Every structure is written in structure tokens, then in C-alpha cells.
Amino acid sequence: MEQKQGNARLVLKFVRESPLSRAELSRKTGLTRAAITGIVDSLVSEGLLREGTTEKTSMGRRPTMLELVPEAYYSVGIDIARDGVRLCVLDFTMQAVFERFWGNEIESETVLFEMGETVRTLKKQYRFLGAGVVSPGPVDSVNGKILEPDGLDAWHNFSIDKLSGLLELDVILQKDTAALAIAEKRFIGADKSFLVLLADHGLGSGFIYKGELFESAFGFGSEIGHISIDLNGEKCSCGNRGCAELYASIPSALKAARAFKPDIIWSELAQSDDDRYRKILKKQAEALALVCVNAINMLEPEVIVLEGDLCLGYELFKENIESIISERCFTKAGRGVKIISSVLGQNARAFSAANLVYEKYFGR
Amino acid sequence: MEQKQGNARLVLKFVRESPLSRAELSRKTGLTRAAITGIVDSLVSEGLLREGTTEKTSMGRRPTMLELVPEAYYSVGIDIARDGVRLCVLDFTMQAVFERFWGNEIESETVLFEMGETVRTLKKQYRFLGAGVVSPGPVDSVNGKILEPDGLDAWHNFSIDKLSGLLELDVILQKDTAALAIAEKRFIGADKSFLVLLADHGLGSGFIYKGELFESAFGFGSEIGHISIDLNGEKCSCGNRGCAELYASIPSALKAARAFKPDIIWSELAQSDDDRYRKILKKQAEALALVCVNAINMLEPEVIVLEGDLCLGYELFKENIESIISERCFTKAGRGVKIISSVLGQNARAFSAANLVYEKYFGR
DNA sequence: AGAGTTTGTTAAGTAATTTAACAAATTATT
DNA sequence: AATAATTTGTTAAATTACTTAACAAACTCT
Numbered sequence: 200m201e202q203k204q205g206n207a208r209l210v211l212k213f214v215r216e217s218p219l220s221r222a223e224l225s226r227k228t229g230l231t232r233a234a235i236t237g238i239v240d241s242l243v244s245e246g247l248l249r250e251g252t253t254e255k256t257s258m259g260r261r262p263t264m265l266e267l268v269p270e271a272y273y274s275v276g277i278d279i280a281r282d283g284v285r286l287c288v289l290d291f292t293m294q295a296v297f298e299r300f301w302g303n304e305i306e307s308e309t310v311l312f313e314m315g316e317t318v319r320t321l322k323k324q325y326r327f328l329g330a331g332v333v334s335p336g337p338v339d340s341v342n343g344k345i346l347e348p349d350g351l352d353a354w355h356n357f358s359i360d361k362l363s364g365l366l367e368l369d370v371i372l373q374k375d376t377a378a379l380a381i382a383e384k385r386f387i388g389a390d391k392s393f394l395v396l397l398a399d400h401g402l403g404s405g406f407i408y409k410g411e412l413f414e415s416a417f418g419f420g421s422e423i424g425h426i427s428i429d430l431n432g433e434k435c436s437c438g439n440r441g442c443a444e445l446y447a448s449i450p451s452a453l454k455a456a457r458a459f460k461p462d463i464i465w466s467e468l469a470q471s472d473d474d475r476y477r478k479i480l481k482k483q484a485e486a487l488a489l490v491c492v493n494a495i496n497m498l499e500p501e502v503i504v505l506e507g508d509l510c511l512g513y514e515l516f517k518e519n520i521e522s523i524i525s526e527r528c529f530t531k532a533g534r535g536v537k538i539i540s541s542v543l544g545q546n547a548r549a550f551s552a553a554n555l556v557y558e559k560y561f562g563r
Numbered sequence: 564m565e566q567k568q569g570n571a572r573l574v575l576k577f578v579r580e581s582p583l584s585r586a587e588l589s590r591k592t593g594l595t596r597a598a599i600t601g602i603v604d605s606l607v608s609e610g611l612l613r614e615g616t617t618e619k620t621s622m623g624r625r626p627t628m629l630e631l632v633p634e635a636y637y638s639v640g641i642d643i644a645r646d647g648v649r650l651c652v653l654d655f656t657m658q659a660v661f662e663r664f665w666g667n668e669i670e671s672e673t674v675l676f677e678m679g680e681t682v683r684t685l686k687k688q689y690r691f692l693g694a695g696v697v698s699p700g701p702v703d704s705v706n707g708k709i710l711e712p713d714g715l716d717a718w719h720n721f722s723i724d725k726l727s728g729l730l731e732l733d734v735i736l737q738k739d740t741a742a743l744a745i746a747e748k749r750f751i752g753a754d755k756s757f758l759v760l761l762a763d764h765g766l767g768s769g770f771i772y773k774g775e776l777f778e779s780a781f782g783f784g785s786e787i788g789h790i791s792i793d794l795n796g797e798k799c800s801c802g803n804r805g806c807a808e809l810y811a812s813i814p815s816a817l818k819a820a821r822a823f824k825p826d827i828i829w830s831e832l833a834q835s836d837d838d839r840y841r842k843i844l845k846k847q848a849e850a851l852a853l854v855c856v857n858a859i860n861m862l863e864p865e866v867i868v869l870e871g872d873l874c875l876g877y878e879l880f881k882e883n884i885e886s887i888i889s890e891r892c893f894t895k896a897g898r899g900v901k902i903i904s905s906v907l908g909q910n911a912r913a914f915s916a917a918n919l920v921y922e923k924y925f926g927r
Numbered sequence: 928a929g930a931g932t933t934t935g936t937t938a939a940g941t942a943a944t945t946t947a948a949c950a951a952a953t954t955a956t957t
Numbered sequence: 958a959a960t961a962a963t964t965t966g967t968t969a970a971a972t973t974a975c976t977t978a979a980c981a982a983a984c985t986c987t
Contacts, residue, residue, distance in 0.1 A: 204974090206974080206975085220934075220935090221934070221935060222933075222934055222935075225934095230975080230976090231975080231976060231977080232934075232935065232936085233935090233936075233937080233975085233976070233977080233978095234974075234975055234976075235935090236935065236936060236937085237974080237975080238974090238975095256933075256934095256984085256985095257932095257933095257985080258931080258932050258933065258984070258985050258986080259931085259932040259933025259934065259983075259984055259985075260932080260933055260934040260935075260982060260983040260984050261933090261934075261983070261984065262933085262934060262935090263934085263935085391780070392779070392780045408772065408777070413772070415756075415862070415863030416755070416756045416863055416864065416865040416899075423860075423861065425860050426857060426860050426861060427853075427856065427857065427860075427891075428794055429794055430792055430793050430794075430853060437892075438890065438891055438892060438897075439856065439860070439891045439892065440891070489791075489794060492791065492803065493790060493791065493857060493861070494861065496787075496789050496790050496791075496803070497787065497790060497857070497858065497861050497862065498779070498861065498862075499779030499780055500780065501780040526802065527791075527802055527803045527804070528802060528803065533802075535780075568942095568943090570943080570944090584965075584966090585965075585966065586964075586965055586966075594943095594944075594945090595944075595945060595946080596965075596966065596967085597944080597945070597946080597947095597966090597967075597968080598943075598944055598945075599966090600966065600967060600968085601943080601944080601967095602943090602944095620953085620954095620964080620965095621954075621963095621964095622953070622954045622955075622962080622963050622964065623952075623953055623954070623962085623963040623964025623965065624951060624952040624953055624963085624964055624965040624966075625952070625953065625964090625965075626964085626965060626966090627965085627966085
């Protein structure tokens with residue numbers, strides 16, 4: 200009863216999930232078909248929605264499917280990562296129409312200037328809804344400030360107000376793990392609860408609870424990398440002992456591998472058939488599995504999504520995690536939890552950044 | 564935009580938290596003062612709301628506070644516990660107007676019959692909104708069935724449909740820990756995130772996330788008793804190792820104490836000054852603290868509420884937990900977490916049961 | 928051909944709210 | 958003491974977003 204066009208947004212949200220007929224929309228929203236007719240009419244005349252194909256059904260008049268108009272709005276996604284900055288532009292249906300990359304050898308001031316120029320040029324062609332930025336944590340997403348992430352010195356304490364001025368757009372900032380989790384929603388389901396584990400330089404996570412990002416009271420999200428998996432383990436910089444990040448992350452794998460070869464790099468370790476290296480990776484997988492067990496017992500997600508260079512593409516990880524979960528999990532909670540690998544590809548991070556804009560637009 | 568009188572309920576919800584003027588309601592709800600005038604008028608004529616005192620302010624016309632009418636509705640609370648069954652009746656403002664207890668030596672059929680008689684008599688006097696039932700887990704709150712809780716054989720597989728028929732009221736069932744957590748909301752704050760730990764026969768928890776009960780995908784809530792605090796610990800019946808319930812619960816404390824005195828009972832252990840017993844309790848507190856550390860790192864509650872005979876009234880528990888948290892918690896998450904003891908008294912459980920009815924009525 | 932079924936539209940009516948103007952009750956200022 | 962300023966609360970008309978109810982459209986089955 201509060202927002203002016205709340206149900207219009209709801210209709211758009213459903214259509215965004217998958218094309219629907221007016222009758223199906225009526226059933227999903229609980230509104231009458233008459234109401235849906237009216238809402239759809241105004242959305243069509245605003246240029247946000249259009250009629251698509253007519254589907255074949257068993258009986259009665261065939262439904263006309265409704266779909267988003269790709270050109271209705273565009274969104275800018277900016278991925279600030281350790282290896283550089285990526286920018287993409289997605290249309291209303293999440294199709295990429297533009298991409299650009301700046302390596303981390305380019306100064307951040309230059310990157311910002313060129314981003315401004317790029318977006319100003321694109322504005323002649325596209326109507327933008329806003330821009331989303333993702334960065335490794337910690338970030339202050341409420342005030343839009345990147346704090347002091349490891350290995351990202353050039354962007355320490357960067358405030359997105361500056362970007363907002365340069366691009367002349369509303370800008371949203373979110374931690375990479377949280378944004379990735381939100382983006383996975385499109386593939387897992389709109390109202391599901393699931394956990395995304397991002398294992399690369401560190402061990403992070405984003406938890407989606409009933410379709411919404413789980414946010415901690417203090418604004419940091421669940422810091423799953425600092426869940427202890429061994430109460431007597433090694434002391435961590437965070438104060439706790441036996442933190443998961445010390446057992447499951449690329450640096451920790453490299454640290455172990457360097458006992459055998461002091462100058463080994465990640466791509467070599469990951470691709471090697473050497474049993475000593477494979478064993479190291481298996482240990483990493485087991486540590487990640489213990490994190491999953493704790494997470495399942497406390498959060499009870501329906502799905503756990505693996506993402507990040509440490510585990511991506513490694514069947515090894517999935518298998519180990521599944522077997523340890525089935526062995527250790529509290530029966531009712533553990534059974535039914537699916538372990539899957541992320542389907543977001545190469546540009547997952549920049550996509551998830553642009554997606555933030557649409558989530559805000561469609562979402563509650 | 565969906566419910567017919569959604570904003571009327573919202574107004575009642577705010578007034579239930581604490582008495583408010585029309586102007587304050589307008590600011591809190593975002594509706595205009597004109598709209599609030601209309602909503603309040605109809606609630607007053609329905610007999611749910613009434614004008615109270617006029618408050619003194621710095622300038623301008625003095626606001627007239629609005630408050631719930633205590634006699635508007637009544638709610639039945641039923642606590643099915645190991646030591647017996649308690650029934651209470653609360654008015655619209657949560658004041659008890661009736662209480663009754665059946666010891667566990669009385670057969671459940673007799674209890675049910677007498678509950679039916681009692682409520683039918685009270686119905687002549689009071690207008691009931693419904694009844695709430697709490698029981699130790701596991702329960703199936705969706706289908707309203709108590710499953711097979713330890714030490715509660717007389718009520719195994721009891722379906723609340725039977726109660727609903729007997730009392731001729733709508734009946735809601737909830738696990739004790741969850742209901743207690745919901746009831747604590749009134750004292751902690753309506754939109755806060757906090758964890759209630761109930762340590763007695765077992766170790767249970769209820770987590771309130773942004774003012775709503777955190778529910779797992781599989782309907783069991785967070786099973787914090789089966790969080791592992793020692794990956795190499797003793798094997799638990801649930802499949803995991805080192806589960807918290809094996810280190811922090813009355814049975815586990817008694818088990819340790821019986822090494823010294825085989826027939827010791829809980830009240831003796833709890834009140835003794837014997838150093839050996841005090842040490843056992845301290846160990847229990849430390850185990851509970853490790854549970855808190857994991858919970859804080861993953862859920863990041865603002866407050867942790869201690870409840871249940873194991874820790875209630877024991878400053879020992881609060882102190883140990885606070886010191887271990889400050890030592891081990893990931894800085895940003897841990898600082899700021901308050902550890903408090905429950906303020907719900909003797910009849911906490913029956914109250915929390917009756918409260919379920921009002922929560923359903925006021926809440927979304 | 929006609930009965931049955933499902934989709935979608937239309938027009939009239941309704942409920943809940945906003946807008947805008949104002950009345951009531953109090954404090955602050957001159 | 959008069960009046961200006963401020964805040965609470967009310968009223969009536971207009972508006973918005975729906976529902977109800979009747980029906981048209983487009984299809985399948987017998």
C-alpha cells in the first residue's frame with residue numbers, strides 16, 4: 200500500500216524472471232486479470248514491456264507472452280579488481296552491448312577519466328538507469344566507499360560520489376561476493392536461500408536469504424572466511440584461531456606448494472598432475488567442506504555455489520565437499536543441499552555490478 | 564498494495580511497540596496525517612485503539628497518544644514442556660489474565676479435555692483471537708505437528724488440529740526456541756537482528772533477522788546445538804563431530820559431575836560452591852562462547868540473549884562468553900555484540916506461545 | 928455446430944489514499 | 958497582551974489502483 204506503482208514493479212520483476220502471459224501474471228501476483236490488463240497497458244505505453252510470441256496450450260485461447268523491451272534502459276557495470284578495472288554496459292535484458300578493460304598498470308585517475316569519457320559518449324545512444332560498482336571487501340556499501348582491500352591500494356578509500364559526478368549517474372557500490380550472490384539469483388530462483396562461496400585471493404561469501412541479500416547488523420555480511428574450522432588451529436590476523444581462509448584460498452595453497460618449489464605460481468599448481476600438488480588441492484577442498492558443514496548447520500541454504508579461481512572447474516572440490524557434507528551434516532539440514540559451480544562466466548563480476556542497478560530498480 | 568487493510572495493521576503494530584501520536588505515526592509510516600486520521604478513526608470505532616494521555620512538547624499543539632485497548636482481544640498460550648503443560652491467557656497488551664498448570668503425571672488426554680473445558684468457560688468472558696502452542700523441537704510448524712522430542716513421549720506426533728477442534732480456535736504451533744526469540748523482540752527492538760540461545764536439556768537457538776524469524780529452507784531453523792566447535796571432537800548422534808550440545812547442556816554438565824558424585828542432580832550442581840563443580844560449569848560456559856563466536860562470524864547478530872536453566876542467573880556464563888568473544892571475534896563483527904540474559908520470567912514459554920497469535924495478527 | 932475452456936478486455940463501482948486548505952492548541956516574540 | 962510561529966489534527970474533493978461483473982476472443986473437444 201505504500202509505493203505508488205508497487206504492483207507495476209512486481210509485474211516487471213516476474214516478467215524479468217521469465218516471459219509470462221497476463222493470465223499467469225494474474226495468478227502469480229494474486230491480482231485480477233483486469234488489473235493486470237491495466238498495469239501491462241501502462242508498462243507497454245512507457246516502453247518497458249512488449250508482447251512476444253503466443254504459446255500453444257492444451258485448451259482455450261492462446262496466451263500472449265510478455266517480455267521486457269531490451270532497449271528500455273541500460274546499466275553500467277564496473278568491476279574494480281586486483282588485475283584491473285572492467286566496464287560493461289548491459290541492456291534491460293542483461294545482454295552486454297559494450298565492454299572495456301583497463302589493466303592495473305594504468306593509473307586510477309586515468310581510468311576514471313576514460314570511464315567518464317566512454318560513458319558520456321554512450322549516453323548519446325543509450326538511456327542509462329544507473330551504474331553499479333563491485334570491489335573486493337571491505338567496502339562501506341551504505342556510504343558508497345571502498346575501504347582498504349588487500350592488494351588494491353590504488354582504490355583505497357575511494358568514494359563512489361566521485362564516480363557519480365563523472366558519469367552523471369546514480370552509482371551503487373557493493374562487495375564483490377555480495378554482488379555475485381545477487382547475480383546468481385537469476386539462475387537459482389528468485390525466492391531461494393543459497394550461499395555463494397568465492398575462493399581466490401581470500402575466502403569470501405554472499406548469502407541470499409529468501410531471495411534477498413543477507414546483511415549483517417554491522418554492514419559486513421557474513422565473513423565466512425573467518426569461521427573457525429579448528430578451535431586449536433593457527434592464529435589468524437583477525438584474532439580467532441583456525442580460520443577457514445588459512446586453509447582454503449589461493450595464497451594458502453601456494454604457501455603449501457612452495458615447500459616443494461619456491462617460485463611456483465597458481466596456474467602451474469592448478470594444472471599440474473604432480474601428486475604432491477593434487478594432495479594440496481584436496482586438502483583445500485576438505486577445508487572448504489568443513490566451512491560448508493558449519494554454514495549448512497547454521498544457515499541451511501538450499502544450494503551452495505562455488506565460484507572463484509581456487510575451485511572453479513575443479514570437480515575435485517565438488518566431490519570432496521559433497522562426501523564430507525553427507526558424512527557430517529545434521530541429517531535433515533544436510534540432505535538436499537546441492538553443491539554447484541557458478542555458471543556466470545568470464546565477466547561475472549562486471550555483469551554482477553551492472554545487475555545491481557536492475558536489482559534495485561525491480562526489487563522491493 | 565495487496566492486503567485490504569495493510570496500513571491499519573501497520574498502525575496497530577507501531578502502537579503496540581509503544582504508544583504514539585497521530586503525527587508520529589504519519590512520520591513512521593510515511594502516510595499523510597490525513598490518512599492516519601482516517602485509519603485511526605476506524606480502528607477506534609472497531610474498539611482496537613483508544614486515545615490516551617496528551618504529552619507535553621516544546622512547541623505547538625500537544626499530541627494525543629494512542630494505545631491499544633487491552634480488552635480488544637485475548638490470546639491463549641499453551642506451553643508443552645517436559646515437566647508439564649502450562650496454559651495462560653493474555654490480553655491485547657500482553658497482560659496475563661489467567662494461568663493454569665498440569666504436571667506431567669497427568670495423562671495428556673485429561674489435560675486436553677480440561678483445556679477444552681477451561682477455554683470454553685473463558686470464552687463467555689473474553690473474545691479470543693486464537694491460541695499458540697510451543698514445544699521442544701523437532702516440530703513441523705507448517706503442518707502443525709509435534710514430531711518426536713526427547714523426553715516428551717506423551718505428545719509425540721500430536722497434531723494441533725485436534726486442539727483446534729477442542730478449543731474451537733485457530734491454533735499455531737512453533738518450536739520453543741523460535742517462539743522465545745519472537746517474544747524477545749518486544750524487549751530488543753522490532754527490526755533488530757539477534758540470537759536467543761536456550762541451554763537446558765539440549766542446546767537450541769532462535770535467530771531473529773531484521774525483526775523476522777530466520778527460517779531455514781527445510782523448516783528446521785538454525786540448529787545451533789549441532790554446530791561443531793571441535794573438528795576432531797567426540798562423535799555426535801547427528802553425524803558430525805564435536806557438536807556444541809555435547810559440551811553445553813544440562814545433561815553434559817551432569818555427565819561430567821557424576822564422575823565425582825554418581826547421583827548428583829542439576830539443582831545441586833548449580834548451587835554448589837565446590838570448585839570441581841564450578842570448573843565444570845566454567846567449561847560449559849566456554850563451549851557456549853565458542854558457539855557464540857561462530858554464530859557472530861556467520862550471522863552477526865547485534866545481541867545474544869541467554870535463556871534456559873543452564874545459564875540463567877549465572878553471571879559466570881556472561882563473563883566467560885564476553886571475554887572469549889572479545890578475544891576471538893573478527894573485529895568489526897564482534898565489537899558491539901551485547902550479551903544479555905533473558906528478561907522473560909517464569910512463564911516465558913507460555914507467554915511466548917500466546918504472543919505467537921498476536922505476532923501473526925500484527926505482522927505481515 | 929455447438930459446448931466447454933481459457934485468455935484477455937471493458938465499464939462501473941469502491942476503498943484507501945493524497946492534496947490542499949484550515950481549525951485547534953500550544954510556545955515564543957515583541 | 959497581542960500576535961507570530963509552530964505543531965497537531967481534521968475535513969472535503971480529487972486521485973489512484975484496484976475489484977466486480979459481464980462479455981468478447983480464440984482456441985479444443987465431442
